[in-house]
Amino acid sequence: MTGLSDVADLITEFGAYARPHRVALALLDRGGVTLAELIRETALPRRGVEELLERLADDLVRDHERLGLTPATAPAYRERFGLAGLLPDDHDRPPAELIIRMQTIIDAAPAPVRSFDHVPATAETVLRRARWLDRTFDLAGATVLFVGDHDLTSVGLTLVAPAARPVVVDLDERLLAFLEQQPGPIHCRWADLRFGLPDDLRATADLIFTDPPYTPDGVRLFLLRGLAGLRDRRLGRLLLAYGFGSHQPALGLAVQRELTSLALAYEAILPHFNRYHGAQAVGSAADLYQLRPTRGSWAAVDRGGRAPLAIYTHGENSVESSGPGVEAAELIAAGAGPDPLPVAALVTPERSRPAVRTEPPRVDLAEVLAGPGVIRDARSAAVAVDATADPGPWLARILLAQSGPRIAVAVPNGHPDLADQAGQQALRALVAAKWELRFRRSTPGPRLAIVEAIRVDPADLSPADTFRRAILDGAHRSLENAWRDGLVKASRRAGAPLDRDAARDRTAAELPAELRETRPITLPRSRLAALLARANDT
CATH class of the missing domain: 1.10.10.10 (Winged helix-like DNA-binding domain superfamily/Winged helix DNA-binding domain)
Structure with missing residues (x-):
């Protein structure tokens, strides 16, 4: 034997x-x-x-x-x-019909993105999370902020605790579009968390839930953004899904040191609470941590600091990737164009210094996405942007953030907005009232592409496009203010001018209350496109 x-x-x-x-x-x-x-x-x-x-x-x-x-x-x-009685019984499982319903929703969702370290949780895990939240906290009217939600735990929460208010911030535009279609409702914002948390989500949440990339930097970053989102600094809690292989305790220790550096107290660790389709190196499982901030946690938030780009374990933004890269001189020349404009800045995703004295100043992409005014002479000079590390969503946001006469953006040649005609047409349609686009594939090398954007003259726009232009140019303003100003400008173009009070009343009637303080640049792209499409009716 x-x-x-x-x-x-x-x-x-x-x-x-x-x-x-x-x-x-x-x-x-x-x-x-x-x-x-x-x-x-x-x-x-x-x-x-x-x-x-x-x-x-x-x-x-x-x-x-x-x-x-x-x-x-x-x-x-x-x-x-002694195998008898070892297998758990089903007395605490979610009802079978609810698991089937959740699985149906998961099956309809966008496929996981490997470069974002997406490993889907099981339908049962999603519901267990929601049931545990509902049994541990009073969720009626409570805002639960999901810092990333590729597992659709926000959807599970709407099924289990419909009185809660789930809010999702995520990088994946496909996921956000899917969540916005759910009957929930689920409130969605776009952000690359490496660049910060949207302003209208700061200090708004009662609870934070996150299942982050499992690198130490990834866990730290997502928890920092979660801390920034907590409303109550005394009673707030963060829920973290994290796991490591039983044969690799040193990896677990490296992450737990990051929790300690954030001065987070451990209130509970539920072993193997989360189960996954994949992640077999860590046993397809992760623990659930309940964390309590202390005074030192808020000091870490206040210190801020720049997050590293390489927080994932796969793809161009992984800790081991060097990315395709682009020569600064080639990108600056593309920015200047055939009738050379002065180039006000070279925007890069990580802080760096000019390679030569004649090179324009370098500006951090995070600052450009955060607000206007960081580039001197940006409205009269060209801008060159190194977005070769763009995982997909940056390009559209860069076009929203800038308003100068010309932009040149270097992106991966396989970028989803360039890879096929449908992607190119969708991007053109989104920004048509602001930019005329030219796509230069395999330039300056086979792994790269240059997107050239030339500013559209507002004098050539129809009333509907004048309204759209106000939204696009006001990407860093509140949507309420941009909408109101768009109505004023469009009505003048149409020859039936509205005064500001009338425009304010129409804005209140047309714009959902939960969107009024949101900046257009942080809206899910699908939601922004839908709002712009309403311009003809407005």
């Missing part, structure tokens, strides 16, 4: 910590289980499960992807390892 004795040696080796291995044996005894299910249900790393399967040898039966113990040997395993 080589299989049985080899497995016994493994169980003995782990001693008091062998329960997950015994649970795996109980699942195999039940039969019909896949490798992914074994990892997810036991929270063992993939290599730990594979070692157990190797030791089972001929006592393991395989039916395509399904695994089980052979009928002849299963009784011996039950007796030797």
